[in-house]
Amino acid sequence: MNFLRIKHLLTMTFGIFSLVMASAAIAGPLVVGGKNFTEQLILSSMTQQYLQSKGYSVELKNGLGTTIMRQAIESGQLDIVWEYTGSSLIVFNKITEKLDDEQSYERVKQLDGAKGLIWLKPSKLNNTYALAVPATRAEEEGIKTIEDLVDRIAADRERDPDSKHLFGVDFEFASRSDGLGPMSELYNMHFDRSEVKQMDPGLVYTALRNDQLYVGLTYSSDGRIGGFNLKLLEDNKGFFPFYTAAPMVRKEILDANPKLAEQLNALSATIDTQKMAAMNKQVDIDQQPIAQVAADFLRAQGLM
Numbered sequence: 001m002n003f004l005r006i007k008h009l010l011t012m013t014f015g016i017f018s019l020v021m022a023s024a025a026i027a028g029p030l031v032v033g034g035k036n037f038t039e040q041l042i043l044s045s046m047t048q049q050y051l052q053s054k055g056y057s058v059e060l061k062n063g064l065g066t067t068i069m070r071q072a073i074e075s076g077q078l079d080i081v082w083e084y085t086g087s088s089l090i091v092f093n094k095i096t097e098k099l100d101d102e103q104s105y106e107r108v109k110q111l112d113g114a115k116g117l118i119w120l121k122p123s124k125l126n127n128t129y130a131l132a133v134p135a136t137r138a139e140e141e142g143i144k145t146i147e148d149l150v151d152r153i154a155a156d157r158e159r160d161p162d163s164k165h166l167f168g169v170d171f172e173f174a175s176r177s178d179g180l181g182p183m184s185e186l187y188n189m190h191f192d193r194s195e196v197k198q199m200d201p202g203l204v205y206t207a208l209r210n211d212q213l214y215v216g217l218t219y220s221s222d223g224r225i226g227g228f229n230l231k232l233l234e235d236n237k238g239f240f241p242f243y244t245a246a247p248m249v250r251k252e253i254l255d256a257n258p259k260l261a262e263q264l265n266a267l268s269a270t271i272d273t274q275k276m277a278a279m280n281k282q283v284d285i286d287q288q289p290i291a292q293v294a295a296d297f298l299r300a301q302g303l304m
Helices: 002-028 038-053 066-074 083-092 099-113 135-141 146-159 171-175 180-187 201-209 253-254 260-268 275-285 288-302
Strands: 030-035 058-064 080-085 117-119 129-134 167-170 196-198 215-219 230-232 243-248
Touching: 030 038, 030 066, 038 058, 038 080, 038 260, 038 275, 058 066, 066 080, 066 083, 066 196, 080 083, 083 099, 099 117, 117 253, 129 135, 129 146, 129 201, 135 230, 146 180, 167 171, 167 201, 171 180, 171 196, 201 215, 201 230, 243 253, 243 260, 253 260, 275 288
Parallel strands: 030 058, 030 080, 167 196, 167 215
Antiparallel strands: 080 243, 117 243, 129 215, 129 230
């Protein structure tokens, strides 16, 4: 057997092997992951139903912690997730530089892309941290921004040095390097230790509704903001990073499924903060099933 014939046979064998591998990747189920809070449960359910309607076989694995989900997609146990730019930038890539929305997206796209994790087009959903107060009190006291809040507290203390303003925060924010300490420093915001109440994130909303807190740390797309008549205060000094949501997919999955990126980009384009907050409210307050809320949204957007 001459050299050219051997080369030809090897080329054919490699080609057949590649086709078999690609076919196997396409034929196997896509594994969609999600974190363990309402918004992520809706997004992952929505993605599962949407892709199934496009003819894919899809397996859903949600209810995961942030770090576990990241490890799972890096190790190939998950194929598709919805991730937030702020989480990737700060938690997993340790970037502390102050970046705007577009810069944050481009940076994580570059950093995670080098690891085989491809960020598709971002949605208009920004689920960042936010401070909230009851809307009626915000109206009565003329509080629209975090700076207004700080001024109001200072004025109260000038009139009554013993006045207390309870501030509800979750355990993580109280100790994060980009959390309570740096925010207090930027806004010259001073709370006595007894005024800071570390609590489960979900309880902050209920405590604000019941006027048991003066101010609370919330998430900007949470359905309880509108459902409990709370007002988000403008972060007028731009402290909080952007947490823009986008589909993140393993590169080999995109390579094996040529239409997948375009299809997920179409889904991403329909989602924004207001629509997501409305869906979160339907689940958290109206007690509607997650799968039903996700399906209704897909049909309303003409995606299913």
